Amino acid sequence: DAKTTQPPSMDCAEGRAANLPCNHSTISGNEYVYWYRQIHSQGPQYIIHGLKNNETNEMASLIITEDRKSSTLILPHATLRDTAVYYCIVRVANTGTASKLTFGTGTRLQVTL
Amino acid sequence: NAGVMQNPRHLVRRRGQEARLRCSPMKGHSHVYWYRQLPEEGLKFMVYLQKENIIDESGMPKERFSAEFPKEGPSILRIQQVVRGDSAAYFCASSSLGPSSYNEQFFGPGTRLTVL
Numbered sequence: 001d002a003k004t005t006q007p008p009s010m011d012c013a014e015g016r017a018a019n020l021p022c023n024h025s026t027i028s029g030n031e032y033v034y035w036y037r038q039i040h041s042q043g044p045q046y047i048i049h050g051l052k053n054n055e056t057n058e059m060a061s062l063i064i065t066e067d068r069k070s071s072t073l074i075l076p077h078a079t080l081r082d083t084a085v086y087y088c089i090v091r092v093a094n095t096g097t098a099s100k101l102t103f104g105t106g107t108r109l110q111v112t113l
Numbered sequence: 114n115a116g117v118m119q120n121p122r123h124l125v126r127r128r129g130q131e132a133r134l135r136c137s138p139m140k141g142h143s144h145v146y147w148y149r150q151l152p153e154e155g156l157k158f159m160v161y162l163q164k165e166n167i168i169d170e171s172g173m174p175k176e177r178f179s180a181e182f183p184k185e186g187p188s189i190l191r192i193q194q195v196v197r198g199d200s201a202a203y204f205c206a207s208s209s210l211g212p213s214s215y216n217e218q219f220f221g222p223g224t225r226l227t228v229l
Contacts, residue, residue, distance in 0.1 A: 034217075099146065101156075102158065
């Protein structure tokens with residue numbers, strides 16, 4: 001699976017959009033980009049995933065660059081409950097060992113008043 | 114629809130004892146994954162199981178650790194002769210699809226193992 005690079009930490013004011021970047025310059029054509037988050041020692045929570053098109057769900061939006069070498073997770077209106085470590089993961093699809101998630105160090109997002 | 118359930122939530126063992134961690138996947142999910150998070154570290158994959166089969170155990174320590182997912186009942190992660198270095202949070206995840214790009218994994222709350 002391709003390696004990802006994320007900033008170690010970010011701050012965001014409550015109510016503002018939080019934009020979390022991720023570099024995955026070695027991503028291959030059959031790899032998807034997944035985002036998970038872990039709120040203070042809880043189990044990780046799935047947020048969103050995408051291949052090459054931008055994606056949006058009730059939690060967030062995922063913007064993937066045209067060359068797919070980087071992506072941005074957007075939380076449109078961050079709240080204090082969004083304070084967490086956010087993990088960007090790329091995974092190969094449709095292979096026997098594709099199912100495991102390889103977590104990096106992630107970005108620690110601190111949402112402040 | 115209940116989520117992934119893990120029990121116990123907290124487990125204390127003395128060195129040399131056995132630890133058994135249980136995971137009940139979400140309803141309809143037949144794929145289970147175990148991850149370990151050591152204090153102040155990231156999550157590390159341990160093992161991936163389908164019903165009655167171990168698919169990928171590349172992250173499992175070679176000794177003392179074993180996992181199963183029987184046809185009936187929860188998945189069990191078993192640690193024999195625990196040592197202090199086994200103290201960690203153990204998370205279970207489940208999914209409903211096989212190896213595919215839409216294989217979102219849903220995590221349980223974890224079991225925090227403390228070895229005295």
